[in-house]
Ligand SMILES: [Fe+2]
């Protein structure tokens with residue numbers, strides 16, 4: 640199926656706006672009050688059709704479930720509840736703020752122009768997700784994350800801030816330091832069979848796909864936290880609204896994982912013309928890099944961020960100076976070797 644950019648970017652007719660905690664946000668509600676993600680009037684149908692075409696050609700999607708990640712969140716849900724019920728909300732306020740700021744940066748995806756993959760692929764790719772990267776898919780993705788500059792509606796950045804404000808208050812703490820990048824650092828050439836510009840975009844696709852998968856695990860965590868009735872006890876109603884807001888972001892993210900997974904899976908299924916004039920299966924080119932991405936995002940970066948957080952928690956517990964609380968916190972850890980304060 641071949642679509643125009645306008646079709647890929649088109650919105651549903653909403654019955655009501657997506658408004659919460661003083662923020663006017665993208666997407667909208669239908670007659671029944673159910674949330675509908677922005678720019679999905681055609682996008683989901685198109686992705687499902689191209690997925691069917693891939694399956695009919697005898698190929699499967701990659702496994703992009705959160706199970707490919709090795710570790711759960713730190714602090715664990717019960718550790719988070721313990722701190723929040725002590726009035727110590729800064730760790731969560733910081734996480735939500737940083738997530739919002741990083742989401743805003745995702746708008747850069749709207750500016751991406753991929754090189755023509757038909758030039759280096761043997762098979763005809765016109766009826767694929769791959770052929771639509773520059774026909775609205777990257778723009779839709781970038782606008783979902785950081786907003787459409789021509790619209791007054793906020794996107795994921797604002798949606799995270801809305802959830803944060805409902806849970807902990809808008810100006811509860813100072814804005815924390817935000818990491819410069821959350822992607823895998825640039826490496827030497829890793830796919831010398833491809834022209835450098837094709838390698839660059841492929842690298843980006845795999846990196847962003849892993850970032851989206853990691854985000855999925857943070858969504859479940861935030862939603863579980865907001866919906867638990869033994870935390871945010873004095874603001875249960877607001878906490879439930881915040882949980883709804885996170886579930887709306889999560890709904891929007893599902894199409895990101897779906898189309899990125901499909902792009903990578905299509906690329907794995909095709910035959911590439913290498914720079915040496917040979918032919919090579921896409922999976923042979925992509926799988927080694929995908930493995931490294933999963934390892935870096937699932938393991939290495941997790942350990943780095945645990946080390947940074949552990950340092951912050953050590954400072955916090957030194958300040959609170961309550962060894963019982965510290966022991967309790969450690970006892971609620973899901974991995975005492977990795978997450979000990
Ligand atoms: Fe997002």
Ligand SMILES: [Fe+2]
Nearest residue numbers: 784851892895
């Ligand atoms: Fe996303």
